[in-house]
Amino acid sequence: MKDTNNQKGLNSIWTDSLARNLYPDSYALVDHLRTIHQEHTGFTEVCASFCRDETGRNSYEWLAELVPNNESLRVLDLACGSGPLLKILFDRNKNLNLKGVDMCPEELALAKTRLINSGVNLIESKAQKLTTIDDNSIDIVLCHWALTLMDPILPVLEEIRRVLTSEGQFVALVDGPMSAAPNYKEVHDLIYSYVQKEIPNYGEIDLGDPRIRGSESLSNLIHKAFPEAKVNIETNVVSMEGPAIQVAEIAAGFFYAAFVLKPESRKLMITNLSELLAISKQSTDSQRQGRFSMPINRLLVSLNIK
Numbered sequence: 072m073k074d075t076n077n078q079k080g081l082n083s084i085w086t087d088s089l090a091r092n093l094y095p096d097s098y099a100l101v102d103h104l105r106t107i108h109q110e111h112t113g114f115t116e117v118c119a120s121f122c123r124d125e126t127g128r129n130s131y132e133w134l135a136e137l138v139p140n141n142e143s144l145r146v147l148d149l150a151c152g153s154g155p156l157l158k159i160l161f162d163r164n165k166n167l168n169l170k171g172v173d174m175c176p177e178e179l180a181l182a183k184t185r186l187i188n189s190g191v192n193l194i195e196s197k198a199q200k201l202t203t204i205d206d207n208s209i210d211i212v213l214c215h216w217a218l219t220l221m222d223p224i225l226p227v228l229e230e231i232r233r234v235l236t237s238e239g240q241f242v243a244l245v246d247g248p249m250s251a252a253p254n255y256k257e258v259h260d261l262i263y264s265y266v267q268k269e270i271p272n273y274g275e276i277d278l279g280d281p282r283i284r285g286s287e288s289l290s291n292l293i294h295k296a297f298p299e300a301k302v303n304i305e306t307n308v309v310s311m312e313g314p315a316i317q318v319a320e321i322a323a324g325f326f327y328a329a330f331v332l333k334p335e336s337r338k339l340m341i342t343n344l345s346e347l348l349a350i351s352k353q354s355t356d357s358q359r360q361g362r363f364s365m366p367i368n369r370l371l372v373s374l375n376i377k
């Protein structure tokens with residue numbers, strides 16, 4: 072049996088491969104993601120809901136803005152997790168025809184509780200093989216903070232293309248350029264420096280397809296997969312403030328890498344992170360305020376297939 076998240080830190084086939092200097096395959100990636108989401112179900116929405124842009128929108132709301140409000144559109148939330156985006160859309164317009172897909176049963180169970188009696192269709196499936204969804208049956212595919220994790224990515228883009236109508240849209244929220252948000256690179260480097268003490272090549276090898284993380288490589292990949300589409304990428308920054316130690320906990324929760332740390336080194340990392348994020352000079356930890364900012368990109372792909 073697998074030994075997960077004990078005093079030794081989180082263990083998966085993916086981390087075992089890295090520890091043995093092997094390149095993890097897609098089976099190892101799925102095992103790793105499922106292990107984390109089983110242990111920490113709903114963790115993404117904690118951080119993503121708190122972080123807001125200058126006008127007060129969190130990243131779910133920023134993405135949901137691109138779904139028109141006045142039609143009974145067919146919308147698919149790909150890798151919907153615990154369902155926060157579907158809930159925003161359902162509360163806004165009960166006429167939308169909503170579906171959510173995710174490969175993690177624990178996340179879907181949480182989504183089911185939140186969307187009880189909503190009629191939203193929740194499906195357990197991998198994004199690479201959407202067998203229960205018909206060709207040309209969806210007007211908008213959404214994907215919030217999950218494209219970055221998918222490898223192989225090309226079958227996912229092919230499935231999105233297959234299920235979308237000829238004038239459909241694909242809208243995704245992915246990592247923005249690190250330089251767009253103050254201190255973000257320092258936060259990233261600090262967390263990875265702790266992780267690399269335990270797994271030296273974590274970072275050199277990371278989850279998913281690295282092309283999703285850069286605006287230019289993302290644009291090239293999308294142009295290849297959707298040659299006739301109009302592609303637009305916008306950058307935004309979302310932030311949160313609060314007691315520095317709490318902000319550090321929530322910010323670290325957003326980095327998959329932080330989940331592999333042993334409890335002792337995680338504690339040390341959080342203390343260092345709260346110092347890095349501090350924006351006030353109070354002497355006690357409980358009084359010190361902190362701020363975390365995160366760069367995000369919103370990808371909009373508009374098909375126009377004749």
Ligand SMILES: C[S@@+](CC[C@H](N)C(=O)[O-])C[C@H]1O[C@@H](n2cnc3c(N)ncnc32)[C@H](O)[C@@H]1O
Binds near residue numbers: 119173220
């Ligand atoms: C960071 S969470 C985001 C969840 C949700 N979209 C949100 O933002 O709250 C990533 C989600 O992607 C799902 N996921 C990752 N790779 C997947 C794949 N290949 N097929 C289906 N779901 C996948 C995970 O199970 C997890 O629920």
